[in-house]
Amino acid sequence: MMHVTLRQLQIFRAIALSGSTTAAAKSVPLSQSAASASLHELERTLRAALFDRVGKRLMLNDNGRTLLPMALSVLDGARSLESAFLEHAVSADLQLFASTTIGNYVLPNLLTSFERVVPGSRVNLRIGNTQEVVSAVREFAVDLGLIEGPCQAPDVVVRPWTLDELVVVAAPSHPLARVSKRGRLSIEQLAKARWLLREPGSGTRVAVEQALLNHLPDLSSVMTLGSSEAIKNAVAAGLGLSCLSSSVVEDLVNAKRLRVLKTRLPRMTRPFALIHHRRKLLSDSLRKFVAHCESYKGGG
Numbered sequence: 001m002m003h004v005t006l007r008q009l010q011i012f013r014a015i016a017l018s019g020s021t022t023a024a025a026k027s028v029p030l031s032q033s034a035a036s037a038s039l040h041e042l043e044r045t046l047r048a049a050l051f052d053r054v055g056k057r058l059m060l061n062d063n064g065r066t067l068l069p070m071a072l073s074v075l076d077g078a079r080s081l082e083s084a085f086l087e088h089a090v091s092a093d094l095q096l097f098a099s100t101t102i103g104n105y106v107l108p109n110l111l112t113s114f115e116r117v118v119p120g121s122r123v124n125l126r127i128g129n130t131q132e133v134v135s136a137v138r139e140f141a142v143d144l145g146l147i148e149g150p151c152q153a154p155d156v157v158v159r160p161w162t163l164d165e166l167v168v169v170a171a172p173s174h175p176l177a178r179v180s181k182r183g184r185l186s187i188e189q190l191a192k193a194r195w196l197l198r199e200p201g202s203g204t205r206v207a208v209e210q211a212l213l214n215h216l217p218d219l220s221s222v223m224t225l226g227s228s229e230a231i232k233n234a235v236a237a238g239l240g241l242s243c244l245s246s247s248v249v250e251d252l253v254n255a256k257r258l259r260v261l262k263t264r265l266p267r268m269t270r271p272f273a274l275i276h277h278r279r280k281l282l283s284d285s286l287r288k289f290v291a292h293c294e295s296y297k298g299g300g
Contacts, residue, residue: 006078008042009071011035012050016068017139019057069155072140073279093122094289097136098146099203101164101228102272103127105247107146114292118285130203137275143286145275146293148245149203159274161293165246166211166268168261169253171238180261187215190263194221194240196231204228204245211268212243232258243268 014024015035025035043050050064060068098107103125115121126142130149137145137156151158168190170177176185176193198205213219223240225231228248235242236257252258274293276282282290 003045004042006075008038008045009075011038012042012067012071013075015039015051015058016060016064019059021058069138069277069279073277076140076277076279077281093124094144094285095124095142096144096146097126097128097133097142099130099133099148100127101148101204101245101248102146104229105245105250106272110293110296113296114289117292118288121285134275137277140277140280143276143280143283144289147203147273147275148270149206151273151275155278156275157278157280159276159290159294161272161274162296163269164272166207166243166270167246167249168212168241168243168263168265169232169235169249169258170241170261171236172256172259173238174241174259176241176261177259180259180263183262185261185263187264190241190265191216191218192220194223195219196223196225196234196240196242198228198231199224199226207270208243211270212265215265 011024011028011030014027015021018024018027021035021039022032025032028035030038039050046063046067048063049061050067051058052061053059096107104127107125111123111125114123126136128136130147130151133142133145133147134151134153134156136142138153146161148164168185170180176189179185179189197208221240223234225234228244231242232244232249232252234240236252241261246260249258249260253260274290276286
């Protein structure tokens with residue numbers, strides 16, 4: 001006979017993520033005493049303590065860390081089951097989390113084309129950095145992640161998706177843009193220019209460091225900005241060169257406010273990937289979306 005309930009697992013999850021029964025009670029919602037009683041009952045049923053009490057915080061112990069992915073998987077399965085059998089539920093209801101470049105520049109057109117394939121589809125999209133996406137996938141907080149950075153989490157399935165091309169750009173009026181029209185820029189010419197790059201730690205900066213700085217280790221001048229949008233507009237204003245995703249700069253290149261420079265650097269790419277939890281039950285809607293991503297060729 002089953003004694004562990006979904007409600008107990010929901011409360012356990014809330015406590016694990018918040019670190020206290022008080023905070024968990026607000027998110028469930030329940031009274032603090034009811035949340036505490038539910039935890040005690042779960043621990044009694046499993047005959048194991050799940051948390052260590054550190055001051056006022058509850059920290060998962062070995063038992064709790066073992067239980068958490070199983071509890072998340074059960075709760076996600078229950079949510080998927082409910083969604084699949086809701087009366088009159090005929091359209092996709094997907095929770096997605098994308099890293100910045102994909103979320104801002106790739107997904108708008110991709111979601112538009114998916115709407116044509118699955119009319120009436122409901123998609124909830126969050127945008128953050130790659131690490132935030134991976135964390136959300138590990139916690140079953142989203143159905144699918146779309147990332148542009150590395151993922152080493154053992155409980156996450158990484159599905160290679162597509163290659164994103166990185167290009168060197170400048171304003172058409174920049175001296176190197178004029179030189180580039182006559183031939184490929186040398187490593188020495190590129191190294192002497194002012195470069196605008198993302199801040200250290202961002203997914204784009206990591207990709208640029210791997211692709212660009214291996215060939216240009218000693219840039220004479222680097223300015224860091226906090227977003228790709230800020231960088232491309234600063235480059236268009238003539239402030240320097242940058243290396244960005246082709247999807248990020250496509251609009252300004254088409255508007256002739258940016259020019260892709262010809263250089264002697266090798267072609268630079270980085271992988272985009274789709275990720276989901278290893279125990280994630282892929283619904284029919286989610287499988288359709290993954291298939292659409294894998295067949296998507298770009299465009300509106």
